[in-house]
Amino acid sequence: MKTPNRNRLPNEEIKAILRAADVIIARGGRTLLAKILKGSREKKVLELGLDTCPVYGYYKSEKLDIITEKIDWMIDFDFLDIEYSGKLPMIVFTERGWQIESDQLTDELLSEWQEWVNQGKLDQDMSYLKDRNRQMILLLLEKVKESGNPAFIPYLMLWEKIEYKKVKEAIRTTIKALENREPVDEQLIQVRAESINEALNGLAPSDFPLKCWVCGKRFTFTVGEQKFFKQKGFQLPKTCKKCREKEAEGRFSRFL
Incomplete structure (x- = not known):
């Protein structure tokens, strides 16, 4: 790599x-x-x-x-x-990556719904939302609620017909919120936006310490080693370099 x-x-x-x-x-x-x-x-x-x-x-x-x-x-x-x-x-x-992607994916889905409204398309097949990631689905419903747009209710009703019990309940709650024009929680929107911005900042890879299972001493697992182990699909090393070298020497000496 x-x-x-x-x-x-x-x-x-x-x-x-x-x-x-x-x-x-x-x-x-x-x-x-x-x-x-x-x-x-x-x-x-x-x-x-x-x-x-x-x-x-x-x-x-x-x-x-x-x-x-x-x-x-x-x-x-x-x-x-x-x-x-x-x-x-x-x-x-990663958890960070999915947090960002689920946020932009739900925005994309909501934009699609708005396009349907603009085109007067009411009888839509909502099966594409079934069996999707539960976290993403609940986030989508939260954003539908925050939109305050009652024009989305027909899509919610079609969606409810094909969903499982827990998602049905969340859809009904969203429909009721739109019908009653419930106020939007601006603080929740702000917190979510700040969370996405924080996730986008990312963290630079860094060395971190591990404890050797043989000698008990701490050793540094470097960024370069982390990349190599990840590329090869290896688990975290359990022994330090010196102990690994001693073990290798022991195996070699048995053949002499």
Whole structure:
């Protein structure tokens, strides 16, 4: 893996990479993500329908290796992570990354609803929201409530018909809030905005201490070692370098 660009990515680029990652979470890796952002016309990209992603081709003027460096930056700064499916490294969200992505995804869904209202489309298929991430769904309903727009009620009623009990209850609460024109909690909106801004700031990767299971001494797990272990899918080391070297010497001496 190449050393990523240390310059901080602008917030809009962070959001674009997260949006592209959303369509391949746990089923694609860094290379596929880079191809979506590049706008690749490769057969696999088109067969999977990844060219319909809203940020497909976001970096169309960039080279793939530059895009991959940006993705590596996202991994190093705790917006994305790598998990292994067998031997295949798959892109996944970190808690920070999902917080940002769920916020922008719900805004995207709400904008779609508003477009339906503008076009007079009332009888919509709401099944695309079923079995989605519960946290994201509740956030969407909170934003629908905050919109104060009663024109969204027909979509909520259609959605309620196909949902499970707990989500049905949350939808009914949202419908009632819109019907009664309940006041918006401005403080909650402000807190959420501040939380997203804080998440976007990210944290620079740093060394951290671990305790050796053999000698009991503390040793430093460096940023470079963290990247190597993550790339290989290894667990955190349980022994310090000296103890690992002694163990290796012991194994070698048995063959002499």
